[in-house]
Amino acid sequence: MSLKTIHEIDIVKAPHSKIASVDFDNLIFGNTFTDHMLVCDFKDGAWGKPLIKPYEPFLIDPSAKVFHYGQAIFEGMKAYKDESDDVWLFRPDQNLERFNKSAVRMAMPEVPEDIFLGGLNEILKLEKDWVKKGMGNSLYIRPFMIAFGTGVVAAPSTQYRFMIILSPAKAYYSGEVKVIIAEHYSRAANGGIGAAKAAGNYSAQFYPQKLANEQGFQQIIWTDDATHTKLEEAGTMNVFFRIGDKLMTAPVSERILDGVTRKSIIALAKSMGIAVEERSVLVEELIQGMKDGTLKEIFGAGTAAVVSVIRAFCYQDTTYELPVQDDSFALKLKEKLTNIQYKLEDDPFGWTVKI
Numbered sequence: 001m002s003l004k005t006i007h008e009i010d011i012v013k014a015p016h017s018k019i020a021s022v023d024f025d026n027l028i029f030g031n032t033f034t035d036h037m038l039v040c041d042f043k044d045g046a047w048g049k050p051l052i053k054p055y056e057p058f059l060i061d062p063s064a065k066v067f068h069y070g071q072a073i074f075e076g077m078k079a080y081k082d083e084s085d086d087v088w089l090f091r092p093d094q095n096l097e098r099f100n101k102s103a104v105r106m107a108m109p110e111v112p113e114d115i116f117l118g119g120l121n122e123i124l125k126l127e128k129d130w131v132k133k134g135m136g137n138s139l140y141i142r143p144f145m146i147a148f149g150t151g152v153v154a155a156p157s158t159q160y161r162f163m164i165i166l167s168p169a170k171a172y173y174s175g176e177v178k179v180i181i182a183e184h185y186s187r188a189a190n191g192g193i194g195a196a197k198a199a200g201n202y203s204a205q206f207y208p209q210k211l212a213n214e215q216g217f218q219q220i221i222w223t224d225d226a227t228h229t230k231l232e233e234a235g236t237m238n239v240f241f242r243i244g245d246k247l248m249t250a251p252v253s254e255r256i257l258d259g260v261t262r263k264s265i266i267a268l269a270k271s272m273g274i275a276v277e278e279r280s281v282l283v284e285e286l287i288q289g290m291k292d293g294t295l296k297e298i299f300g301a302g303t304a305a306v307v308s309v310i311r312a313f314c315y316q317d318t319t320y321e322l323p324v325q326d327d328s329f330a331l332k333l334k335e336k337l338t339n340i341q342y343k344l345e346d347d348p349f350g351w352t353v354k355i
């Protein structure tokens with residue numbers, strides 16, 4: 001499968017590429033950007049013509065609503081290079097669909113497929129040298145939209161800017177991941193914006209995450225805001241639990257992001273004969289599973305995080321170390337997923353899309 005070519009686009013090429021100055025072996029996640037970016041403005045009720053231009057800062061009015069009311073959404077995607085130097089996307093239609101769901105929830109205009117996927121196709125053609133070959137290398141894609149209209153009245157903007165920026169990436173988590181189970185703070189509530197990839201969902205986690213980092217944990221596993229007894233997601237990834245030989249993950253809801261990696265892992269696990277239950281998993285099931293040895297694995301799944309094994313979790317001041325599995329579901333699923341993404345295995349699901 002490949003993406004449609006967009007006809008209505010302007011391209012201004014960067015006079016020089018900075019690629020030679022980048023140390024691709026020592027990338028810090030999300031810190032290096034490619035030579036170009038895509039910009040498309042919405043005003044007077046319509047989207048304008050997208051423009052690909054050199055990556056650079058831009059002017060924005062201090063009263064723009066994005067600064068005051070956080071009207072902003074984003075997506076996370078990756079491009080991969082195969083052994084024949086072809087560049088591939090993974091389920092990009094799912095990102096477009098989720099982006100537009102987030103847009104509706106945040107009272108923002110939906111971005112047409114032609115601009116989102118057509119524009120992405122064009123910028124990736126231009127930046128294909130930034131996608132490095134080899135397992136673990138990828139080009140992280142960050143499409144986002146901000147409220148660009150001015151005035152501090154608390155009402156939706158009438159002007160928006162949609163952009164795509166690209167960042168060469170390796171792993172999001174460099175070492176072992178240890179998490180704290182949330183007992184007080186919450187990420188989302190029913191009726192709120194938890195299912196949207198809204199910027200504010202992430203900044204609201206920064207303070208509790210800082211407290212967790214100070215105690216030596218990388219992430220928080222959020223629990224339901226009402227009772228703090230049901231395990232939900234980890235903010236940068238959805239979470240899976242292996243109890244016995246069953247894999248469990250919370251069902252998507254108004255509080256949980258409908259992760260593309262999450263749904264791919266569920267489909268892959270089922271195709272590999274692993275029983276999967278989408279149901280609320282209780283904190284007490286983890287504690288019981290640690291006592292009787294049935295809790296075998298916990299792992300996170302997300303675009304940036306891929307599949308990240310969680311080594312330990314903390315609850316009520318006790319840290320529980322998970323056993324190392326010889327027959328790890330996480331590692332098997334990660335291998336299957338990345339083999340499909342890097343075109344090392346057949347893609348029976350038709351998930352990969354060529355640039």
Ligand code: COI
Nearest residue numbers: 076077236302303304305
């Ligand atoms: C992603 O996995 O792409 C995300 O959007 C999470 C982000 C916080 C890095």
